Amino acid sequence: MSASSPPANDDAAGTFAGRRFLGEDQLFLLLSILIGIFAGLAVVCFRMSIDALRWIFFGSGLLPPLQRVVLVPGVVGLVVAFLVVRFFPRVRGSGVNQTKSALYIYDGYIPGSTIIGKFITSALAIGSGQSLGPEDPSLQIGAGLASLIGRRLKLSRENLRLIAPVGAAAGLAAAFNTPIAAVLFVIEEVIGRWSAGVLGAVVLAAVSSVVVERWFLGAEPLFRAPGYRLESPGELLAYAILGVAGGLAAMVFVKSIKLLRPRLKALPTWGQYLLPAVAGVLIGLISRHYPQVMGAGYDYMDQAMHDQYAWEVLGILAGLKILTTVLSFSSGTPGGLFAPTLFIGAMVGGAVGGVERLLFPHFTGPLGAYALVGMGALFAGILRAPMTSVFLVLEVSGNYAIILPVIISNALAYLISRSLQPTPIFDLLSRQDGLDLPSLEEDREVTVLRVEDAMRSPTPQATLRLEALPPPEVLRSLPGDFFLVQNRSGKWGGLSKAKLIELASDRASRVDLHPQDLPHLHPDHSLDVAMRRIGDWPFLPVVHRAETNKLVGVVSLADILEAYRKRGSELDELAESVDS
Amino acid sequence: MASRFNIIHREHLLLAWLIAVIVVFFSLTTFAARAYHRKQERFGAVWYRRGEQALKQSRPADAVEDLRNALAYSRDNDLYRLRLAQALMADKLPQEARSHLLSLWEKEPGDGTINLELARLAAMWEDTRQAVRYYHAAIYGVWPDEPTAHRWQIRFELSEYLLRRNIAQDTKDAQAELVSLAGELPSRDAAGQTHLGTLLLRAGLNARALAAFRAALAAQPNLMPALNGASEAAFSVGEYQTARHYLLPIVAQNPKDESSLEMLNLCELVLKLDPFARGLTSQERARRALHGLQLALARAQKCAPPAPAPASRPASQTTPPGDDVSSLLAQAASKKSRLSERALASNSKALEDTVDLAFKLEKASAPCGPAGLEDKALGLLAQQWEASR
Numbered sequence: 020m021s022a023s024s025p026p027a028n029d030d031a032a033g034t035f036a037g038r039r040f041l042g043e044d045q046l047f048l049l050l051s052i053l054i055g056i057f058a059g060l061a062v063v064c065f066r067m068s069i070d071a072l073r074w075i076f077f078g079s080g081l082l083p084p085l086q087r088v089v090l091v092p093g094v095v096g097l098v099v100a101f102l103v104v105r106f107f108p109r110v111r112g113s114g115v116n117q118t119k120s121a122l123y124i125y126d127g128y129i130p131g132s133t134i135i136g137k138f139i140t141s142a143l144a145i146g147s148g149q150s151l152g153p154e155d156p157s158l159q160i161g162a163g164l165a166s167l168i169g170r171r172l173k174l175s176r177e178n179l180r181l182i183a184p185v186g187a188a189a190g191l192a193a194a195f196n197t198p199i200a201a202v203l204f205v206i207e208e209v210i211g212r213w214s215a216g217v218l219g220a221v222v223l224a225a226v227s228s229v230v231v232e233r234w235f236l237g238a239e240p241l242f243r244a245p246g247y248r249l250e251s252p253g254e255l256l257a258y259a260i261l262g263v264a265g266g267l268a269a270m271v272f273v274k275s276i277k278l279l280r281p282r283l284k285a286l287p288t289w290g291q292y293l294l295p296a297v298a299g300v301l302i303g304l305i306s307r308h309y310p311q312v313m314g315a316g317y318d319y320m321d322q323a324m325h326d327q328y329a330w331e332v333l334g335i336l337a338g339l340k341i342l343t344t345v346l347s348f349s350s351g352t353p354g355g356l357f358a359p360t361l362f363i364g365a366m367v368g369g370a371v372g373g374v375e376r377l378l379f380p381h382f383t384g385p386l387g388a389y390a391l392v393g394m395g396a397l398f399a400g401i402l403r404a405p406m407t408s409v410f411l412v413l414e415v416s417g418n419y420a421i422i423l424p425v426i427i428s429n430a431l432a433y434l435i436s437r438s439l440q441p442t443p444i445f446d447l448l449s450r451q452d453g454l455d456l457p458s459l460e461e462d463r464e465v466t467v468l469r470v471e472d473a474m475r476s477p478t479p480q481a482t483l484r485l486e487a488l489p490p491p492e493v494l495r496s497l498p499g500d501f502f503l504v505q506n507r508s509g510k511w512g513g514l515s516k517a518k519l520i521e522l523a524s525d526r527a528s529r530v531d532l533h534p535q536d537l538p539h540l541h542p543d544h545s546l547d548v549a550m551r552r553i554g555d556w557p558f559l560p561v562v563h564r565a566e567t568n569k570l571v572g573v574v575s576l577a578d579i580l581e582a583y584r585k586r587g588s589e590l591d592e593l594a595e596s597v598d599s
Numbered sequence: 600m601a602s603r604f605n606i607i608h609r610e611h612l613l614l615a616w617l618i619a620v621i622v623v624f625f626s627l628t629t630f631a632a633r634a635y636h637r638k639q640e641r642f643g644a645v646w647y648r649r650g651e652q653a654l655k656q657s658r659p660a661d662a663v664e665d666l667r668n669a670l671a672y673s674r675d676n677d678l679y680r681l682r683l684a685q686a687l688m689a690d691k692l693p694q695e696a697r698s699h700l701l702s703l704w705e706k707e708p709g710d711g712t713i714n715l716e717l718a719r720l721a722a723m724w725e726d727t728r729q730a731v732r733y734y735h736a737a738i739y740g741v742w743p744d745e746p747t748a749h750r751w752q753i754r755f756e757l758s759e760y761l762l763r764r765n766i767a768q769d770t771k772d773a774q775a776e777l778v779s780l781a782g783e784l785p786s787r788d789a790a791g792q793t794h795l796g797t798l799l800l801r802a803g804l805n806a807r808a809l810a811a812f813r814a815a816l817a818a819q820p821n822l823m824p825a826l827n828g829a830s831e832a833a834f835s836v837g838e839y840q841t842a843r844h845y846l847l848p849i850v851a852q853n854p855k856d857e858s859s860l861e862m863l864n865l866c867e868l869v870l871k872l873d874p875f876a877r878g879l880t881s882q883e884r885a886r887r888a889l890h891g892l893q894l895a896l897a898r899a900q901k902c903a904p905p906a907p908a909p910a911s912r913p914a915s916q917t918t919p920p921g922d923d924v925s926s927l928l929a930q931a932a933s934k935k936s937r938l939s940e941r942a943l944a945s946n947s948k949a950l951e952d953t954v955d956l957a958f959k960l961e962k963a964s965a966p967c968g969p970a971g972l973e974d975k976a977l978g979l980l981a982q983q984w985e986a987s988r
Contacts, residue, residue: 053621067635081667243702243706
């Protein structure tokens with residue numbers, strides 16, 4: 020089955036739709052739990068495999084033997100490249116965009132070989148010291164499993180599309196042991212919209228996968244950072260500086276990938292075979308002096324949180340991790356960006372905290388808090404998922420007292436990164452791969468057009484009161500064929516000119532001549548709502564929210580279309596000015 | 600009807616198949632996870648043992664590396680983390696040690712060991728407020744074994760820390776800790792009472808110190824540090840007879856102990872010179888009073904400086920009008936003709952005045968240079984006399 024021609028499961032006979040035993044919705048929720056369990060089990064196995072490979076390659080010590088640090092990543096890089104080029108070409112990169120592609124392009128179809136390939140190649144790459152993380156692959160493995168199960172159960176095309184993000188949330192939740200952050204990330208980054216239907220399924224899958232993960236690997240949060248306390252309100256300024264540093268580091272990271280990845284991708288096939296090995300050797304050479312940059316680096320993040328390194332070392336480690344991750348990721352080695360992002364953030368945060376402690380020793384809290392906040396800042400800056408970044412920090416540390424500095428730093432890092440590098444990394448990667456996937460980040464930039472942008476003032480002639488209708492001859496002279504009429508209770512209705520004249524001449528108050536209630540709008544309603552409500556009415560009343568009898572304007576279909584046309588030409592002009 | 604049955608039947612089958620796959624997958628993962636955890640535990644235990652060994656062999660840097668490895672395999676193992684923190688402290692990496700200890704503290708804020716280590720770190724950084732806070736938390740904290748002994752030990756440590764700071768308020772706090780400890784420590788604990796007595800002496804609570812040493816000696820009569828402490832405490836509170844009692848065995852056991860020997864001689868001289876000692880006849884009292892006056896006169900006459908201008912005298916040496924050496928010598932000269940053993944023996948008021956004059960002279964002669972042993976003894980008696988008045 021080729022990627023471009025996924026199986027279509029929308030034939031009614033073959034689907035569960037309409038069956039009596041379980042409705043489609045109930046089945047979907049039940050499946051979400053089962054997918055969560057599957058994803059949890061797969062992620063547990065994936066993490067254990069990475070550790071087992073690391074023990075085989077480097078032994079049980081944290082510091083790898085020097086003679087192996089260059090050899091192992093190089094040799095394993097060749098093996099990984101061979102597997103990727105020959106057998107699993109779809110497993111390159113992080114896995115987030117592949118899941119989005121499955122959702123938006125391939126009707127939720129992720130081949131089974133991708134799951135196996137992602138598992139094997141990512142475990143080999145990360146276990147051999149490539150500077151990548153296991154979370155994004157876990158996300159893709161979860162999505163792949165969900166897709167596989169959905170296909171096996173012959174779900175409808177619509178549900179098959181939705182089932183992949185459900186699996187993605189389960190995979191990510193198990194990888195980080197963070198159900199809330201996983202749900203938010205999938206909503207923010209993969210699905211791109213809040214939908215009550217899919218939210219329940221995503222939550223169920225995330226929770227069940229985390230339960231499985233905790234069953235096997237324990238319930239401890241990912242990091243146990245020392246207690247946070249704000250030594251003085253002035254310390255918040257240091258966290259703001261950390262946000263700025265995080266934003267700049269995020270910009271450097273994303274721009275480096277933006278520059279290097281297309282160049283390496285353009286190399287001929289022999290280059291693709293060599294790239295992971297070359298990246299591995301370079302990382303190995305760096306690791307002779309700084310072994311901390313190898314692999315996901317969770318142990319070293321924990322050490323940074325516990326004051327193991329001087330601020331200078333933390334700064335160097337942040338810089339080197341940016342370099343090694345850019346090398347690993349741009350070389351096409353399968354593996355994720357989440358863990359390196361957190362690593363860079365922890366080091367930048369620790370360095371900023373270290374400098375602050377040097378300058379103001381009595382006004383600086385524990386360095387671990389800075390490292391934690393730094394993680395969130397880089398996550399917000401690089402991955403551009405601001406909500407996820409806040410909850411991720413809270414969940415990985417189990418420390419909810421730190422929320423204020425996290426929000427300050429994350430917001431600044433997000434804003435700085437967005438202004439210096441407008442395209443988010445996942446959108447950048449998808450465009451480099453020739454895909455045009457929807458972007459929530461870009462959606463956030465789009466201003467919603469509202470009724471107030473299209474409405475016009477009501478003319479006195481077009482708005483009448485039922486109790487004070489003018490005589491029929493006056494009505495006949497008024498322009499227009501449709502009038503807004505306010506009835507005795509103050510509600511606005513509509514009547515055609517002919518009926519209005521009839522009503523004015525016959526005061527016997529015939530019920531069939533009374534104005535029909537019109538759907539009304541408020542000025543802050545989106546034009547999308549207005550389009551849905553207007554139906555065949557020539558125009559609709561726009562009323563005040565507090566005084567629904569007070570007419571503030573009217574809006575017609577032509578007004579709505581004119582507003583859209585105007586905004587379209589404004590955006591075209593803006594795009595032209597940006598291009599020029 | 601048949602097709603509907605088939606559809607429902609197929610749905611059942613698919614769900615059953617899915618659950619069966621989960622059961623198999625779960626079983627396989629359980630098997631793999633057990634092997635994985637066994638391996639992790641083994642690695643952790645091996646590194647921990649190596650770290651412990653390195654600590655025992657005073658190789659803290661190696662211990663730190665080994666214990667870091669151990670902790671990587673068992674991140675929620677509090678014992679590994681605690682030992683790592685202790686190794687870091689031994690390796691002079693207090694910031695990192697503190698960070699690990701704070702992590703542990705977050706989890707177990709009432710743990711005695713963790714609070715004690717944090718207190719030591721705070722004490723090292725001279726953060727007295729935090730140190731006292733953690734020491735108290737350790738004292739009242741949870742100890743898995745011998746909690747009472749730990750509490751005494753920590754109170755000792757806290758008191759020593761406070762006394763070492765040599766600040767009046769801290770000394771007061773140390774006194775409070777020691778008094779509290781004196782109420783808790785069993786009297787039969789000779790070593791503990793000796794330690795307590797030593798600290799009480801340093802804190803200036805000499806009478807309590809003497810009581811502690813006495814308790815120690817009651818439990819272990821020939822305990823040399825207790826004898827030393829008891830003699831010093833008794834001497835400090837003016838119980839020269841008691842001091843002599845404790846000094847005799849010390850000197851007998853170590854005749855070359857010059858300071859003890861000098862103190863013993865001083866005690867004996869005090870006892871010999873004291874005109875108000877119990878059981879003396881009035882003649883003997885008069886004789887001692889006259890001898891004391893002669894000693895004081897001899898010292899005062901040796902240096903008898905011209906009376907300095909009041910402004911040039913240091914405040915501490917300021918004597919009341921008429922109490923300077925020259926005036927006192929003049930007083931003594933005027934009384935000389937009336938002073939005799941018989942006169943003093945029959946007139947207790949004259950005896951007291953004579954003794955008072957002798958002591959004032961001795962005190963006023965203090966700046967005249969190093970005193971001989973008899974003058975020192977007289978000086979001690981003068982202090983006692985002044986205190987009693």
